[in-house]
Amino acid sequence: MQIIKEKAPLREVISKLKLEDSCIGFVPTMGALHNGHLSLVRQAATVCDVVIVSIFINPTQFDNATDLDNYPRTLDSDTQKLKELGLNLIIFTPTAAELYNDEIVSEHFQFDGLEFEMEGKYRNGHFDGVGTVVKELFEIVQPDKAFFGEKDYQQLQIIKKLVKHYHLPLEVIGCPISRENNGLARSSRNERLSPKTRLEASFIHETLLKAKEKFGTESANQISQWVENEFKSHPYFKLEYFEIADSETLKPITKNLGNQKFRAFIAVYSEKIRLIDNIALNY
Template structure:
């Protein structure tokens, strides 16, 4: 595996690959790799000649310095995983390489509306950090394909909108959420859960699934009541709720009677750990 930490070396390598007409795939990560990342890499290998994984813990997308500092860093273990999966290139720049003049007054990329609702309202500035770093990576790697998980559903829609509106010649491929046997979505933040919280955490997706089943059984009626019951159940289980609601799955607008494709988005706190999850459903007449 070729480990590249310098932008100029990456640019040189990309030029070589483009000359050889290689199809390039980018899997952007913040490290602390888990089974969800591995599945993304395996998916990428079906589409491209060269898989490039980036590891960069992006300070611009964190709401507070403490959260940024405590983000799990497992570089040696990550390299072991990537070598095992035969990833060709790892791009792992440091902060100074990506933001040489610091974050203050740095040029940023904003996807309006979608970045300021739901998760964006709960975490102001978060998605500006995401879209800015994604644009930087797209410009540097120039991938033909880029791969994202569906657990971060709002982020996925924002990236797709960014690619379309900024005319990037990149195809975005998404992967359904990868879960543990108990239903909990794989996440780097799961490591922050203590033993009791690990026992409680699966109730989030179980509650989402149950809520979806009730909505389907009621044929889309009494949704506010159904959501409220689910929220109260999670609160009794010890969760603090930022977001637990139903949205139009294509626009993330509030649902209307005409909506058939809807999604439950959830962002909750369990102790000091923030968990996010979702589930999409299709309502039939």
């Protein structure tokens, strides 16, 4: 396992890998690694000769300065977890100044409207920040395949759109949501929850499963109202949004047409910590 902090030496290594015709997999992360991240790395290693894992807390995708300040920084622990996988890995750990050349600002992107749905309504500039850092990382790493978890499903669709718009020569692969034993979607933010709330958070996934059961027999409005009522009566969680949307366009459902695939998306606050999740409804 190699740890590289700067772009120039990483580019040298990548040039050699390209000459050897090695398949390069890429897993971008913001650190605070958990089993969900590690599952992405393992999956990448099954189809790629070498996997590059970036650990970089991207300042441009935080719309809340407090959230950025509170984001866990656990580089030593992260590298140890990756080392224990025993895989052919390169770890890229740049500073913001190194990655952005001292100009830590976001580009503006258009993602055919994907950026205005759900998370885009509540996190101003978030997807410009995501697009900026992912595009930069793709240009540096030049991966053949990049792996992203479906927990951040909207982000996954936006990155696929980014690759298409810029004609980048790589495949974006979405990987199933990794969950804790109680169904809570794994997230670095989970570590900030109290043990009691973390246990109670099974309620989020259970609600999505029940919404899936209702889909097809009840209208989207009826399901949404039911979800809102469920959260109103729960002492630990405050619902920010629940939405049923087309899996490709992310547009809210209007009619349940047979050839469309839909997902339910949810964002919840607990203890000032924001948790998101989603579930496929009819596929």
